[in-house]
């Protein structure tokens with residue numbers, strides 16, 4: 001029987017989280033790029049949808065910013081750790097249960113490509129944002145090397161498959177239909193950082209659930225799609241996402 005993406009992430013979530021735990025700094029540049037766009041201010045409440053295991057929390061540090069980490073998948077929700085700044089919620093993205101006009105910003109990183117009805121999710125985000133509030137999205141661009149890596153290589157070597165609805169014009173149309181103004185829309189390139197190629201292969205095997213690929217096949221898949229650079233004892237895996245910033249009118 002066909003697995004929904006929630007079913008798939010209930011199976012994949014533990015390995016994904018293990019990758020994030022073993023190499024907590026690997027995606028620092030990616031989260032840093034999101035913070036540069038979001039520009040969180042003291043006193044802000046930020047909802048992260050979907051939040052995975054609440055990974056945004058460590059990038060807020062001790063700043064006076066409240067994080068509402070919203071997850072659709074039990075396996076990720078179970079990993080999310082609450083503290084005085086962090087609330088973890090298991091909710092659908094189109095029905096968060098948050099009060100209208102209650103959050104300053106919403107962040108969404110690498111998760112919207114699994115959403116069937118994006119417009120309904122954008123309408124829900126619009127509802128919970130305060131007027132002037134910002135929605136910052138980072139996701140895979142249709143036709144990019146990352147699209148190829150995920151929907152060709154990962155799809156072939158993950159027994160659960162991978163099929164994403166990546167960013168193209170209909171994605172922007174859905175944002176505009178939900179009444180958002182798009183004020184930033186650019187591809188940003190950076191690295192996922194490791195000490196060596198073995199770490200890069202281990203990370204990708206866990207994160208992308210590559211249960212049907214040998215380490216050599218994973219290495220070759222990375223080499224032929226997004227690529228990597230080895231220098232001074234480091235291994236940078238090339239990565240890029242489309243970053244959009246949208247404002248509630």
Ligand SMILES: C[S@@+](CC[C@H](N)C(=O)[O-])C[C@H]1O[C@@H](n2cnc3c(N)ncnc32)[C@H](O)[C@@H]1O
Pocket residue numbers: 005006009049050051052053055071072073076093108109110111112114115116
């Ligand atoms: C690649 S992870 C991204 C998690 C986190 N934002 C990060 O950057 O590490 C994809 C996320 O999509 C969520 N997801 C899976 N199926 C979904 C669905 N049908 N609707 C919404 N989110 C879904 C997963 O639970 C997971 O949190």
